[in-house]
Amino acid sequence: MKAVIHCGGRPALATMLGEDAWPLLPVGNRPLLEYWFELCAGLGIQEVRLVLGNGAEFIEAYAGNGERWGLRLSYSFLKDEYHPDCFLQRDPEQWRDGLLYVRRPSFPRRLDDRQAWKDFATPAHAASDANGLICRFRAGPVSAADAGRAAADDRPFEELGLSIVPLDDVATYYDLNMKLVAGEITRYIQPGYLARDGSCIGYNVVLPPSAQLLPPLLIGNDSRIGPLAAVGPCVVLGSHVVADRQCTLDHCVVLDGTYIGAGVEVRGKIAAGARLLDPQTGAQVDIVDPWLMARLGRGAQVSDLGRALAEWPLAVLLVLVQALPFLLLYPLLRACGGHFHHRPVHGRRGRRFDFPEWQPPAAAGGGMNFLFLLLGLDCLPRFLMAAIGRVWLCGHSPLSAPGENKLLTELVHYHPGALSEADVRSATPQSGLREIEARYYARIHSIAGDMGLLLRFFGRRMIGAVTSAEDLHG
């Protein structure tokens, strides 16, 4: 039996609560996805496939290979424009031994303290609402036709001691969190969490002695509470939350990565970054003053620091090495009509600048242009851009401004580079290849990969030169 969790799309709840993908929204003090993983493990399901879309890299970084839950996780990608059921219908043979399918943001609420369902007798369960199937569990074969809908012989989840709670609005989300903090969290509690007196506090939480904690409350991992802060009762703090000194949190839910400023008071609300939501009315207010409330930056990743340390000296070195031959050859090529065309692009930290692209001379200067390209001198101005910090040495092919603004907003990580896959590609790019490369690089990149790209670039230039020379002799 397998499980498929569709993690993509931008459901209304996730849109209201900020930028996080819905599986990572905190419920209690843990991401929603974790509850589904625990349910899978409890049902004896080992193979879980996550169908990713928005926020894919964060979900991958969080879930890894699933070892923590005793699961074998695999990942697939599905564009947002496709219906989630397309994935199931592609190869129904895979689900012949049964399927747990989670299609929308929902929570597997346990109705009692039952921990294992391995002896379940009923073959199929489904939960639906007016908008269609939320979640489905079927021990028998699943055909392509009924992959995404409840079948006549489906049985309710209540028989498994579960109630599937669809999370469509902030009111339901808030109520669910309040139920958990009021005591239901003990149905899900894991070793490593303390549940005495109704307080569950995660790992690496800094609590000064002067901070006042009023149970019941749930605090995730890696959070920091300031001196004289009053937290509780009925407070759910996600992970990576900073509640600054003298703040008061009461009957509220604070999402992951939120900063609550000094002296700020949040009562009966959901705090999601700089956004405050009233669960009763659904009203939302964006706080513009970052010292009151803010979304904590994901910050420069360690890999970015390593990248800067490794690539910046290399960029400077390349500029120094190429400067003299460039100064000798470029004026001659310029006289023959060669020049740099400047394309407005998005650089690092959202800055725009003109990216230089070499336009060879039309006819004359073929030999000089050949040498110019052989030495990679056409890239010297780009290396200079990398040396002064406008782009990385290797990365995305810089996205045009404003032509590719939409793609830019869709990439969670954008690392514009002086060199990119486009520079080591031989054939004319197919339609959409540029976008695929951009999305791929946003998810999978490393310093080693960047160094490989640099070597491939100069290697290709050398091979290209040899090939051209052979063509000339032939």
Added chain:
Amino acid sequence: MQVEFRNEERLAIIQPPPTLNAAVIDQIREDWFFWLQNTKAVRNVILDMRQVAFMDSSGLGLLVAFLRRVVTRGGDLKIVGLQPGVRVVFEITRAYKIFEIFDTVDEAAQSIS
């Protein structure tokens, strides 16, 4: 600056502009303080915030400074008709503990008399 007077010009009702943020606050502060200095008869002030759709912490800072000026000369400052977005700023900064907030101008005027 829109001001309405009541009670033989001892009560002033001010309607602030729709936005109270850092971009406009210096000018508003100058106008309000100049007006206060030149209207000796006014003791109490009601800020009719029904038109104010947006306010940040600089706007709140102005209100606190204005409250201090009014109280120093023996009067009081009441606030009326907060929009939800502005009310949140009052709530999270605990400014509701400093100001008296009413739903209508009449309620605020009654509390003064």
